[in-house]
Amino acid sequence: MSEKKLDLINVGRITAVFGIKGWVKVHSYTEPQENLFEYHPWWLKTAHGVKKVEIDDARPHGDAFVAHIVGVDDRDLAMEFTGFDIAIERDLMPELDDGEYYWSQLEGLAVYTQFSGTRQRLGIVSKLFETGANDVLVVVGDAESIDQKERLVPYVPEQFVLSVDLTAGEILVDWDPEF
Template identity: 55%
Template sequence: MALDLDSSGSKSDELVTVGRITSVYGVRGWVKVHSYTEPMDNILQFSDWWLQGPNGWEPLQIDGGKGHGKGLVVHIKGVDDRDLAARFCQRDIAVRRDLMPALDEGEFYWHQLEGLRVISRFGGAEHDLGTVTRMMETGANDVMVVRGGEDRRERLIPYLPGEFIIDIDLDAGVITVDWDPEF
């Protein structure tokens, strides 16, 4: 996410990307949404969205949303025409970070983990493995994609607290893992 000021003067680092408008749906201004939230319909709990535009993030209000097939469709407030709705497609959706629901102790949002430094304490030695560039879902468990570090490699480390994840210190910006740096 860029650190530019958006059209309202709000810093975009106060926003969390939660989905993307992909295409129009029907003729009355509805659009299809790919949600990054889990479960996917959690994105509908936010009515004040921010939409990535050519000049930064722009406020966007929705006034309806529902599941449709394997995805979601939403209606943008004041948009009742397919052609007008098309202007909103292929753009990321964000919400204000402070509106995200609080998590229980030891739980983290993916956006909190991305960008953290990863240190391995495998075999009693400390190794810099790089930073978390993104998280991905594999079905069995989530995986951290870690790039950089001492050898500039990319590693896929299972996100399994208590097994490979020893500690997460958001204040220090470090995730400590028990992971063989050769793997």
């Protein structure tokens, strides 16, 4: 029997232990955050590969959540899971409408600007973050970019982000390279 290669996407992180009965604190990357618990199983990304776990209970706690991993019933065992990213199989993610993208689809794409009519490579998307008003692309210089600067480009379609081409692996922006 051949084992299929897992196509995983990070959806959260175990940040700390909680209490003495094996519970862990969890930070969710999903929107809304409680959607994290709709996905089963979780795959924890450890230094020794991925480990499949199931959650049998979870609840909000402050600005994050606490959860109980099946078979983990004491603090010391729970401690072994802290610091691990939580991933799920990509095909569990809901389909998005045209023009909508998961952050994980944008990370690693090459970013080109056509500011002042000349196409120039600014670098690659290293990550994204939220500001409240809009998401922001963190673009870092690479071997093919015009320089090694880090740029923060607002993810505002039609204003700064002109197109996203997942097939070509690139994003076209209208952004002054001086910023």
